[in-house]
Amino acid sequence: MRRLAPLPLALTLVACIPSGRADPPGMYDTPPTAGPSTDDTSREDRPDRPRRDRDRDRDRDGDRDRRPDREDQDASTPPQVAEPKPxxxxxxxxxxxxxxxxxxxxxQSGDSLGRIAERTGAGADAIAHANQLTPPYVVREGQTLTIPGGRYHRVRTGETGIAIARAYGTAWDRVIALNDLTAPYILRLDQRLLIPSKTEVRAMTLEQRAAAFRLDIDDLITGAEPALAANARPAAPVRTARTAVPANVPVRSPTRFTGRFDWPLTGPILTRFGPQGQGRINEGINIGARTGTPIMASADGVVAYVGSDIAVYGGLILIKHGGGWITTYGHAEQLLVTRGQAVKRGQIIARAGETGSAREPQLHFEIRQGRRPVNPLSQLPRRS
Known part of the structure; x- marks a missing residue:
């Protein structure tokens, strides 16, 4: 069984990655397409060449024409997609x-949770959390509510949970907990978020501070979408990678999942799901593959993230399938879809590689139900 990269090394790799970093040359490049050669044609037409040489060249060219070409085999594969900054x-x-x-x-008479938040300067989510209110958050005249004190940030156009947490030097999952945020984790303009106190932030250890600026898959699931206007709806998915949804526009996710999951590629399992020893946990499975092997969407869905902002995973894709189901595909050499694109089960979305912390060509594959990793082998068809 392949050993995972030591955790300190993986953490160091992630901590060193700047937002919107440029990838090393060639890491996600599309192989160049060779153009037709003019030498063979001119050589073929030269009457002064011996006949046996011309026949030999014809045989060689015929063999070359009959030889399967990777680009011919994958003519339906979309081109490499250039992703905008997250x-x-x-x-x-x-x-x-x-x-x-x-x-x-x-x-008071006529009050709603939103109106109370506006009057007091607190966040509606924080008030609901402090008073154990549940949807649809009905309040009654004469009811006494606790208005939690603290620092409240007012969400503006284009802001994301990740960016807000970083601006205050705290972890995004801490903001989620303080405000009791739930799926789909899309912030609204003018929403007030309770931020950890300055005292709490100052008391953070160096390790906690580093972790606050280190992205993981949970951050991408819960804090990557930009804020949405109060009465607006997320953008509808696009059908091809040529029509990208702008990075500052939220994408509408499927509402329910009615399909099934398939294997994203065929290959040996290098690392299984779960504890790996020495405090390491694999939240998915790692499947061995040759470099360039097509990676296919495990089920119908909408691409929620495409990029390489988590260093240990290299090229990474997240797909939302509805009903809280999410699949992730890491260590990709080439990324062939774009954020907001609707994909079908079996559609080629990437090519396997040796990016991130991978020590050999492979795919890191996860299935999640909400924020909880699920053993992919419990959801995938049994292989013979």
Whole structure:
């Protein structure tokens, strides 16, 4: 069984990656297509060449024409896609949170949770969380609510959860917990988010500070989508990689999953799901493959992320399938789809490689239900 890269090395790799970094030359390049040669034609037409040489060249050229060519075999494969910068580096977040003191509020006639948040300066999510309110968040006249004190950041156009957390030097999952945010984790313009206190941030260890600026797949699932206007809807998925959804526009995800998962490629399992010893956990499986092997979408869905912002995974794709189901594809050499693109089960989305922390060509494949990793072997067809 292949050994995983030591955790300290993987963490170092991720900590060193700047947002929107440029990939090393050639890491995700599309192989150049050779153009037709003019030498054979001119050589064929030269009458002064011996006949046996001309016959030999014809035989050799015929063999070359009959030899299967990788580009001919994969003529339907889309070209390499140039991804724009991710949304969390496109809009700089100004850390201008307003601090309020914890108070008690008596609900008045005509009040709603949103109106109370506007009056008090607190966040509706934080108020609901502090008072154990559940959807549809109905409040009654005369009811007394606790208005949690703290720092509140008002969400602006194009801001993402990842960018907001980084602006305050804290971890995005901590902001999720404070505000009790749930799927699909799309922020709304003018939404107020409770931010960890300055005291809490100052008390963070160096390791915690480094982790706050280190992306993982959970961050991409919960904090990568840009904020949406109050009454707006996310953009509809596009059909081809040629029509990209702008990075600062949220993408509509499937509402339910009615299909099944298939193997994204065929190959030996190098590393299985679960604990690997020495505190390491594999949240998916690693499948061995030759460099350039087509990687296929495991099920119908919409591409939620394409890029290489998590160093240990190299080229990475996330697909949302509805019902909270998500699949991830890492260590890709080539990325052939774009964010917001609708894909079908079996459609080629990437090519396997040896990127990130991989020590041999392979695919890192995960299946998640919400934020929880699921053993892919429990969802995939049994192989003979």
């Amino acid at each position: 949304a969390w580096v496109m809009r700089k977040v100004v850390p201008d949170a307003v601090e309020i003191t914890e108070t008690r509020y008596t609900v």
